[in-house]
Amino acid sequence: MSVRVRFAPSPTGYLHVGATRAALFNYLFARQKGGKFLLRIEDTDLARSTEESTRSIIDGLTWIGLEPDEPVVFQSANADKHRATAVRLLDEGKAYRDFTPKEEKGDGSVKQAIVERAREKPARSMRDNPYRDLSIEESDARATAGEPFAIRLKVPESGKTQFEDGVFGHQERDYADTEDLVLLRSDGHPLYNLAVVCDDIEMRITDVIRGQDHLTNTHKQILIYEALGVAPPNFAHLPLILAPGGKKLSKRIHGEIVSLTTYRDAGFLAAAFRNFLALLGWSAGEEREIYSMDELVEKFSLAGVHRSSAIFNYEPNNPKRWTDDKAIWMNAEYIRTMPLSELLPLVKTELKSTKLWREEYEEDLLVGGSADAPSIMWRQWFERTVDLIRHRFFTLKDFSQQGRAYFSEDYDFDPPAVDKNLKKIPDLKQWLPELADRFESEFADVGSPYNEQNIEAVVKTFTEEKGTKLGVIMNGARTLLTGVAVGPSMLSVFETLGKERSIQRLKSQIAWS
RNA sequence: GACCGGUUCGUCUAGGGGUCUAGGACACCGCCCUUUCACGGCGGCAACACGGGUUCAAAUCCCGUACCGGUUACCA
Numbered sequence: 126m127s128v129r130v131r132f133a134p135s136p137t138g139y140l141h142v143g144a145t146r147a148a149l150f151n152y153l154f155a156r157q158k159g160g161k162f163l164l165r166i167e168d169t170d171l172a173r174s175t176e177e178s179t180r181s182i183i184d185g186l187t188w189i190g191l192e193p194d195e196p197v198v199f200q201s202a203n204a205d206k207h208r209a210t211a212v213r214l215l216d217e218g219k220a221y222r223d224f225t226p227k228e229e230k231g232d233g234s235v236k237q238a239i240v241e242r243a244r245e246k247p248a249r250s251m252r253d254n255p256y257r258d259l260s261i262e263e264s265d266a267r268a269t270a271g272e273p274f275a276i277r278l279k280v281p282e283s284g285k286t287q288f289e290d291g292v293f294g295h296q297e298r299d300y301a302d303t304e305d306l307v308l309l310r311s312d313g314h315p316l317y318n319l320a321v322v323c324d325d326i327e328m329r330i331t332d333v334i335r336g337q338d339h340l341t342n343t344h345k346q347i348l349i350y351e352a353l354g355v356a357p358p359n360f361a362h363l364p365l366i367l368a369p370g371g372k373k374l375s376k377r378i379h380g381e382i383v384s385l386t387t388y389r390d391a392g393f394l395a396a397a398f399r400n401f402l403a404l405l406g407w408s409a410g411e412e413r414e415i416y417s418m419d420e421l422v423e424k425f426s427l428a429g430v431h432r433s434s435a436i437f438n439y440e441p442n443n444p445k446r447w448t449d450d451k452a453i454w455m456n457a458e459y460i461r462t463m464p465l466s467e468l469l470p471l472v473k474t475e476l477k478s479t480k481l482w483r484e485e486y487e488e489d490l491l492v493g494g495s496a497d498a499p500s501i502m503w504r505q506w507f508e509r510t511v512d513l514i515r516h517r518f519f520t521l522k523d524f525s526q527q528g529r530a531y532f533s534e535d536y537d538f539d540p541p542a543v544d545k546n547l548k549k550i551p552d553l554k555q556w557l558p559e560l561a562d563r564f565e566s567e568f569a570d571v572g573s574p575y576n577e578q579n580i581e582a583v584v585k586t587f588t589e590e591k592g593t594k595l596g597v598i599m600n601g602a603r604t605l606l607t608g609v610a611v612g613p614s615m616l617s618v619f620e621t622l623g624k625e626r627s628i629q630r631l632k633s634q635i636a637w638s
Numbered sequence: 639g640a641c642c643g644g645u646u647c648g649u650c651u652a653g654g655g656g657u658c659u660a661g662g663a664c665a666c667c668g669c670c671c672u673u674u675c676a677c678g679g680c681g682g683c684a685a686c687a688c689g690g691g692u693u694c695a696a697a698u699c700c701c702g703u704a705c706c707g708g709u710u711a712c713c714a
Binding site for chain 2 (some may be wrong): 133134135137167168169170172173174183223224227228235236238239242244245275276277293296298299302303304306307308309310311312314316317318320321337338340342343344345352362364365367369371373387401404405406410411412413414416431432433434435436437439445446449450451452453454455457461515516517518519545551584588594595596597598599600603604609610611612613614615616620
């Protein structure tokens with residue numbers, strides 16, 4: 126039987142990074158086994174499900190490269206089948222009608238009420254429901270009379286559910302620890318565990334890989350499989366991802382740091398974030414960090430998945446560490462080492478979205494046009510510039526922020542950089558425009574091309590004349606020309622910016638104002 | 639409370655009885671390179687939760703304790 130797995134999120138918010146990792150592991154498992162990866166939207170809780178969430182989930186999966194192999198299944202579309210299944214179990218005596226009136230609770234107190242009930246002493250038996258053994262005649266009569274009821278699974282008195290978990294190993298749970306779970310609400314609405322089992326059967330799912338928070342649900346679902354007389358699929362549970370405090374990383378408490386779209390919007394590369402996520406709670410057992418999607422598919426195994434939860438480390442109020450250090454490093458590593466040809470389109474998208482993109486960057490048009498300009502095509506210039514500046518960047522956003530001065534005349538100056546490299550040395554206010562004049566005279570004819578070697582000679586001479594250090598001039602120039610204190614070799618910057626732009630910016634007094 | 643699970647450097651992790659004076663990565667610190675730098679190179683700091691066993695030998699196996707997490711809904 127060929128492998129079929131599914132990712133089954135509920136559309137009650139954006140795509141969670143933990144859920145994304147579960148989707149990734151399902152995908153890797155399926156690909157490795159030559160199986161299918163499916164997506165099912167669990168929208169049975171109509172009140173909380175939104176179309177916007179569904180779209181956001183699908184967008185997120187698409188971005189990170191986990192597209193399903195078959196059309197998306199919406200659980201709500203199968204509600205009639207779920208109901209029919211519940212009724213069938215009722216008819217077969219494997220479920221019963223519970224006429225206990227539904228308790229109405231405010232949303233906030235639900236969790237608390239559960240805990241309070243659970244603490245009752247002595248503990249209530251899971252089988253003490255008075256309707257569990259109601260005669261069929263009376264049950265039918267009350268139902269016919271219009272009395273509302275929920276349908277509960279009639280969990281056997283003694284025995285235990287057990288299964289071999291792909292990650293956690295052998296698992297068992299005594300029936301006594303599992304309540305007669307509700308299959309169908311009194312309003313006729315099918316509940317999660319029933320819906321999941323029905324759909325997994327219908328979709329012919331062979332392996333269920335999901336979060337550890339479903340471990341107890343698995344025992345309940347096995348009970349449903351048994352009642353239905355269907356062999357359950359294989360199960361594997363993934364450890365949860367925790368926040369720095371040690372609590373489950375949740376949308377409600379931790380905010381947008383858990384949303385996949387946050388990373389896309391912050392300039393993360395899908396490949397890098399995927400790589401990072403794969404290594405959170407899984408290891409191939411080798412000393413290596415960088416894996417392409419193909420390599421992940423090849424190396425993945427459930428045996429390599431941890432049994433302990435990993436902490437997703439970040440500092441909410443520290444801009445430098447707004448998300449996990451390793452994720453940021455991974456992204457930077459991809460940016461500076463990936464093939465330039467793969468990076469260029471991503472930079473193009475970033476520049477387009479910030480109105481910095483120029484069509485010339487893809488054209489074989491001469492830069493400049495005057496005789497003294499270096500003969501270089503725009504396309505070449507763009508590629509070289511990206512290649513030059515990528516090495517100190519962390520995200521794609523840096524191309525439009527730190528690197529803005531390379532693509533626009535309208536860029537900001539980093540105040541600390543201005544203070545340190547310009548204002549601290551007042552002479553620079555005269556020196557830099559003088560250097561511009563020097564550039565104009567030294568590079569006036571074709572005999573002395575404006576290139577790194579010649580620029581270095583001119584700047585050195587100039588520095589000696591002024592009796593200052595090379596670093597003073599270079600750092601000042603860098604701040605004035607790029608707005609920031611860090612970047613590639615200043616000689617490269619001069620050359621990349623070109624003679625005209627360099628001169629113009631050296632003369633500018635704007636940074637001092 | 640009950641049931642289930644977990645516990646190796648700050649974080650992600652390697653490790654299935656001897657090759658562990660515990661390896662790698664991120665972060666941090668230092669040095670080098672350099673005109674600067676968040677690139678690069680070299681180096682450093684830093685961990686087997688605790689207590690009992692078993693064994694010639696335990697981070698690795700067993701038991702207990704502590705701590706942490708998950709679940710315990712007519713939510714998913």
